[in-house]
Amino acid sequence: QQPVQSPQAVILREGEDAVINCSSSKALYSVHWYRQKHGEAPVFLMILLKGGEQKGHDKISASFNEKKQQSSLYLTASQLSYSGTYFCGTEILVDDKIIFGKGTRLHILP
Amino acid sequence: EAQVTQNPRYLITVTGKKLTVTCSQNMNHEYMSWYRQDPGLGLRQIYYSMNVEVTDKGDVPEGYKVSRKEKRNFPLILESPSPNQTSLYFCASSLESRGRKIYGYTFGSGTRLTVV
Numbered sequence: 058q059q060p061v062q063s064p065q066a067v068i069l070r071e072g073e074d075a076v077i078n079c080s081s082s083k084a085l086y087s088v089h090w091y092r093q094k095h096g097e098a099p100v101f102l103m104i105l106l107k108g109g110e111q112k113g114h115d116k117i118s119a120s121f122n123e124k125k126q127q128s129s130l131y132l133t134a135s136q137l138s139y140s141g142t143y144f145c146g147t148e149i150l151v152d153d154k155i156i157f158g159k160g161t162r163l164h165i166l167p
Numbered sequence: 168e169a170q171v172t173q174n175p176r177y178l179i180t181v182t183g184k185k186l187t188v189t190c191s192q193n194m195n196h197e198y199m200s201w202y203r204q205d206p207g208l209g210l211r212q213i214y215y216s217m218n219v220e221v222t223d224k225g226d227v228p229e230g231y232k233v234s235r236k237e238k239r240n241f242p243l244i245l246e247s248p249s250p251n252q253t254s255l256y257f258c259a260s261s262l263e264s265r266g267r268k269i270y271g272y273t274f275g276s277g278t279r280l281t282v283v
Contacts, residue, residue: 058226059209089271098257099210101271144209148268153217154225155268157202159209 058083060147062158070166075132077161079145080125088121088128089146089155092139099144102130107150132163140165169194173258173275180248180282188243188278190258198261198268199241200225201233203254204277210257216241217263248282255279 060081069075079088087106091099103114105121105128113119116133132139142162146155171192180186192199200215202225212225216235230252232244241260245252256279259272 086267087269089268091272098274098276099272101273104269104271106269146210146272153267154212154215155200155272156212156226157210159207 058149059156060145060158062143062145062161064161065159066162066164068164068166069135071137072134075135075139075163077130077132077143077145077163079128079130079147079158081127081147081149083126083147083149084151085121085123085126085147086150087148088119089148090119090128090130091144091146091157092141093144093160094141135163135165137165137167139163169273171258171260171273171275173256173278176276176278178278178280180280182249182282183247186245186248186280188245188256188258188280190241190243190275191239192241192258192260192273193239194260194262194273195238196260196273197238197263199235200259200261200272201231201241201243202257202259203227204257205254213243213256248280250282253280253282 090102093099121128142160146157201213202210214233216222258275261268262270
């Protein structure tokens, strides 16, 4: 039931783009995205609801493919501040829990 | 300031000595939850509560207890801690709309627990 995230880790240079994927085997109501910096709590980035919408703010956006039960997080022109671990959390249709993936570690080099 | 407050931040204890980690939120959120975070495993849900006096098990509830007597507080109790409960614990809360957490979680700062 735990969503699968890929890749597990990625190293980029500042200014490059990144895509992080999240895939579930269950029908989803929503997908949450969070970023966690080392030693800190996860911070909410955005939520995508059933309906296949794409959301974004600044240079971070996400999409939700309801048919495939997949979501992708897009980081455009990455900045040093984007470094951290990204988690997707999925809320399935027949449950009221949010289950998190194992995370994707993103490291941005200057 | 809207926040989730956890205490303590760090705790070292011995096997079998009962302990409580407190969690309090000031946002009037209905939904509260406890997660543990271990390297390579991500965040795993221990217990959650949809409102006062309503609690339910998450994916890894063994060895833990919770209570929700007031809306703002959701303490995590380890009656007889064991070394395999050494972990980083997070409390989180969320507003709900029609039973769905459409506003995302606000997490506490975390409690690093070591059981020796």
